[in-house]
């Protein structure tokens with residue numbers, strides 16, 4: 463038994479320790495898992511944004527190639543240029559300059575040039591890189607040494623793309639040397655919105671609901687967004703579209719967090735907490751079982767000690783008085799002899815009660831208790847009981863009275879077990895309620911039951927113990943119990959015996975002080991006649 467308890471205790475402690483270890487491990491794994499998942503999701507998002515940026519860049523390069531070829535091969539007459547302009551949705555304004563970048567078409571006064579500020583007219587000092595004053599016409603100056611910004615661009619290539627920014631607005635310019643008139647440059651300011659509308663078509667129609675992709679311009683203004691719901695967080699991916707053609711434009715990506723970081727951590731913590739709680743509960747249960755087993759083992763050990771003691775005490779008295787009778791028989795007065803004999807008698811009764819209790823207890827525990835039901839006249843039974851217990855109770859100063867009981871009242875019961883029950887109740891009254899000096903046994907007939915009340919005038923059972931006095935090995939923790947020997951089995955056995963026969967044993971406080979133990983006997987056939 464002790465070994466089993468130790469195992470329970472060790473198991474309980476192990477469960478507690480593993481709960482904590484697992485909690486720690488689970489917490490770390492959950493964190494790693496979340497970090498890993500976040501990193502993977504972010505990688506996926508970056509790749510989506512990069513693919514989109516690459517497709518946008520490819521589109522721009524193709525458009526550049528196509529438009530450039532269109533301009534290069536065009537006639538240089540005004541009508542031909544205007545025809546191209548009206549045909550291509552991506553061209554906002556077509557223009558033509560000489561090889562130094564000086565406007566030929568449209569005229570210098572045209573509104574078109576306003577959007578370009580210094581681009582077409584202000585020469586830059588090529589030698590020291592400084593811009594000089596008042597060169598708006600460019601006519602009074604040396605064109606090789608002083609070129610406009612556009613003129614400088616023309617020096618380097620035969621065609622090109624210039625992302626000119628004026629007043630915070632982007633004006634993409636495409637130019638090429640004319641194939642038909644190589645001393646002329648044909649260029650166009652491109653329609654940014656029309657280019658963008660084509661780029662927006664490149665955005666994937668369906669992306670995971672937890673992704674947001676958007677196109678943002680140089681000033682970080684969002685031009686277009688798919689799943690636009692991630693406003694407050696910083697982007698998880700930023701990929702430039704094409705730095706040469708649309709400088710500062712980029713694709714931004716966000717992983718939309720359905721739950722805030724705190725909520726996710728809370729979820730994890732809750733999961734782990736419930737897991738730990740379950741484990742702790744298991745550990746607690748095991749520890750409780752171990753403690754209960756220990757308690758039971760302690761009670762059983764004290765039961766064995768008590769029983770041995772209770773067996774030894776009456777045996778010693780019997781032996782002592784029997785020896786005295788044998789050795790001093792002739793010298794003892796008849797009264798003394800009678801007293802010695804009555805002690806031997808009551809001690810043997812005590813012994814036999816104890817042995818019966820122990821036997822009944824072990825039979826009931828093993829489920830082997832057998833009952834012999836017989837018809838019993840309750841009136842006669844109680845009278846016999848009174849004759850049997852009267853002398854012993856009288857010696858203790860207790861007056862036993864039997865209340866009215868119909869003479870013909872028949873019950874069907876196992877006689878030995880009823881004797882055992884009454885024996886335990888009367889012996890308890892003599893142990894714990896002798897001071898009350900009164901013990902009354904009465905019978906009440908109710909519907910289909912007969913109630914036998916055993917009422918004393920003792921101190922009664924404290925409220926806190928009432929629900930437990932019928933438990934195995936339970937003894938009230940008070941001075942009365944401390945003074946008298948007992949095993950805590952009497953009431954539990956008595957209740958078990960009567961319950962096995964369809965009845966019950968109940969406790970109630972007696973009016974005016976004391977206890978009433980009621981033996982409820984089933985009386986289905988109404989045997990009183």
Ligand code: ADP
Pocket residue numbers: 886890891894895918920921922923931936937938939943947948949950951952953954977
């Ligand atoms: P035991 O008498 O061997 O201790 P029982 O099961 O017969 O065991 O009784 C359980 C406890 O109930 C007793 O220890 C005692 O404290 C209390 N008890 C029983 N009968 C009475 C009574 N008539 N008056 C007061 N206390 C009682």
